[in-house]
Amino acid sequence: MNSFAKALKDAGVLASSHIIKSLDGTTGPMRDAMLYATTGGKGLRAFLVIESARLHGITPAIATPAAAGIEALHAYSLVHDDLPCMDDDDLRRGQPTVHRKWDEATAVLAGDALQTLAFEMTAQTECPDAARLHLVTTLAQAAGVRGMVGGQALDIAAETAKTPLTLDEITTLQAGKTGALIEWSATAGPIMAQADTSALGQYARDLGLAFQIADDILDVEGDAETVGKAVGKDADAGKATFVSLLGLDDAKARAHDLMTSACDVLSVYGNDAETLRQAAKFVVTRKS
Amino acid sequence: MNSFAKALKDAGVLASSHIIKSLDGTTGPMRDAMLYATTGGKGLRAFLVIESARLHGITPAIATPAAAGIEALHAYSLVHDDLPCMDDDDLRRGQPTVHRKWDEATAVLAGDALQTLAFEMTAQTECPDAARLHLVTTLAQAAGVRGMVGGQALDIAAETAKTPLTLDEITTLQAGKTGALIEWSATAGPIMAQADTSALGQYARDLGLAFQIADDILDVEGDAETVGKAVGKDADAGKATFVSLLGLDDAKARAHDLMTSACDVLSVYGNDAETLRQAAKFVVTRKS
Numbered sequence: 239m240n241s242f243a244k245a246l247k248d249a250g251v252l253a254s255s256h257i258i259k260s261l262d263g264t265t266g267p268m269r270d271a272m273l274y275a276t277t278g279g280k281g282l283r284a285f286l287v288i289e290s291a292r293l294h295g296i297t298p299a300i301a302t303p304a305a306a307g308i309e310a311l312h313a314y315s316l317v318h319d320d321l322p323c324m325d326d327d328d329l330r331r332g333q334p335t336v337h338r339k340w341d342e343a344t345a346v347l348a349g350d351a352l353q354t355l356a357f358e359m360t361a362q363t364e365c366p367d368a369a370r371l372h373l374v375t376t377l378a379q380a381a382g383v384r385g386m387v388g389g390q391a392l393d394i395a396a397e398t399a400k401t402p403l404t405l406d407e408i409t410t411l412q413a414g415k416t417g418a419l420i421e422w423s424a425t426a427g428p429i430m431a432q433a434d435t436s437a438l439g440q441y442a443r444d445l446g447l448a449f450q451i452a453d454d455i456l457d458v459e460g461d462a463e464t465v466g467k468a469v470g471k472d473a474d475a476g477k478a479t480f481v482s483l484l485g486l487d488d489a490k491a492r493a494h495d496l497m498t499s500a501c502d503v504l505s506v507y508g509n510d511a512e513t514l515r516q517a518a519k520f521v522v523t524r525k526s
Numbered sequence: 527m528n529s530f531a532k533a534l535k536d537a538g539v540l541a542s543s544h545i546i547k548s549l550d551g552t553t554g555p556m557r558d559a560m561l562y563a564t565t566g567g568k569g570l571r572a573f574l575v576i577e578s579a580r581l582h583g584i585t586p587a588i589a590t591p592a593a594a595g596i597e598a599l600h601a602y603s604l605v606h607d608d609l610p611c612m613d614d615d616d617l618r619r620g621q622p623t624v625h626r627k628w629d630e631a632t633a634v635l636a637g638d639a640l641q642t643l644a645f646e647m648t649a650q651t652e653c654p655d656a657a658r659l660h661l662v663t664t665l666a667q668a669a670g671v672r673g674m675v676g677g678q679a680l681d682i683a684a685e686t687a688k689t690p691l692t693l694d695e696i697t698t699l700q701a702g703k704t705g706a707l708i709e710w711s712a713t714a715g716p717i718m719a720q721a722d723t724s725a726l727g728q729y730a731r732d733l734g735l736a737f738q739i740a741d742d743i744l745d746v747e748g749d750a751e752t753v754g755k756a757v758g759k760d761a762d763a764g765k766a767t768f769v770s771l772l773g774l775d776d777a778k779a780r781a782h783d784l785m786t787s788a789c790d791v792l793s794v795y796g797n798d799a800e801t802l803r804q805a806a807k808f809v810v811t812r813k814s
Binding site for chain 1: 549551552554555556557560602603606609611612629630631632634635637638639641642643645646649650655656658659662663666667669670671672675676678679682683
């Protein structure tokens with residue numbers, strides 16, 4: 239296991255444990271569904287929080303509430319995205335989606351409560367009050383109409399549009415839908431340390447776009463069992479993707495270029511950033 | 527118009543204007559649905575924020591972001607509560623619900639974005655950083671599994687339960703579902719001022735319970751046109767309410783007692799709290 243694989247695993251465990259602790263004393267299907275939805279993910283966003291914090295001299299223990307916060311926020315977006323009125327998915331991470339395992343009302347409410355918990359946990363990160371407020375405000379901006387939900391709204395609009403999206407439009411959509419939370423995660427460390435976020439911000443924008451291109455490639459080349467969710471859906475729906483717009487070879491080349499660029503921008507951190515460079519390589523070579 | 531009616535109207539306008547300003551530069555159905563969902567409400571929660579702030583020497587202008595925050599959070603909860611998989615309501619405040627005017631996907635996403643916006647706006651309230659963090663953390667607690675969503679989960683569980691709820695259970699349910707946000711609103715002022723929240727906390731708990739009892743009375747005695755939403759639904763569904771458990775006369779007496787108690791606890795504020803006393807009277811005499 240390389241240092242990235244170990245760091246990813248550790249970050250996921252730290253985030254999950256903190257979410258479980260935060261739900262101490264609650265019972266019932268709502269709690270069960272919230273924990274279920276935050277289990278079994280890659281933990282990439284938690285890893286980015288903890289690793290960017292480490293680069294700025296902040297321990298994993300201090301960074302954990304923010305790492306748990308972004309994983310809870312990401313999980314809420316997946317639970318709602320899977321709903322019948324949205325993407326209507328039965329499978330997520332190889333398991334039944336929340337509305338299939340429980341019901342739609344539980345999925346709506348558990349998603350809602352995960353978003354709330356995300357802000358509660360993030361606001362409790364132990365760093366100067368001004369930095370904590372900055373974490374909360376930037377998280378809200380990344381998650382809202384100008385960020386993730388804005389991207390999801392463009393995605394829905396694209397489904398009923400008469401013409402498929404252009405490369406520019408799909409890049410804007412992705413920057414909101416998946417890019418904004420990835421950027422928040424990778425800049426959470428310098429935000430906690432009240433340091434410059436620009437290098438990690440650029441790293442995250444390259445990483446986020448590479449991540450989405452790799453996702454589109456997996457939708458074409460992957461098999462459902464390995465990927466853990468339905469594949470081929472975008473092509474079947476005639477939806478514009480990076481692969482349909484660039485072609486498979488150019489999409490792969492573009493993902494590779496972004497990975498190289500993401501690694502290069504970390505030079506200000508020298509060898510300390512090696513694990514983040516491994517993360518960029520993982521993102522474009524992953525099979526699920 | 528008495529001072530309460532004017533203050534309620536003013537608070538609603540301040541909150542709405544701030545929400546509109548916060549969405550500056552966004553376009554499309556998502557923005558339209560978010561504004562639609564935050565329009566036409568009573569503005570009781572915004573009023574409680576602004577009035578409790580005024581009692582602690584904080585101007586309406588300073589308190590407005592928090593007032594807009596709680597109205598956005600309340601609006602999100604209504605949009606999701608009205609969904610087909612939840613209460614399945616077609617009418618809210620005398621107008622089509624969001625999923626009827628647009629569609630379910632827009633209602634899910636607009637509700638999600640309103641919750642996000644609520645935290646973003648609240649975190650920008652101009653008061654000491656520690657007070658701002660306290661506003662955000664207590665808002666998350668009031669909205670989450672131990673507060674509003676917890677109450678909604680109990681409500682859903684009650685629908686499939688074999689026996690109707692007891693008075694204790696329905697009081698717990700209400701304290702979460704509607705009480706927690708009302709209490710947050712009425713204590714937001716002393717939180718901003720870093721002052722004692724106990725008197726306004728007790729006032730709000732009485733007010734919140736009186737509000738819910740009055741709601742149950744309106745469901746029996748009101749007509750849909752005046753109330754602005756379907757009535758008689760609870761009785762038709764055989765659902766336990768304060769009216770079904772106490773009887774109509776005792777429910778009215780209980781609401782009246784709570785109103786008196788809410789007014790009494792404000793004695794520490796003397797005549798300055800007259801508008802909040804009028805609010806308590808309004809809550810138990812309202813027709814919608």
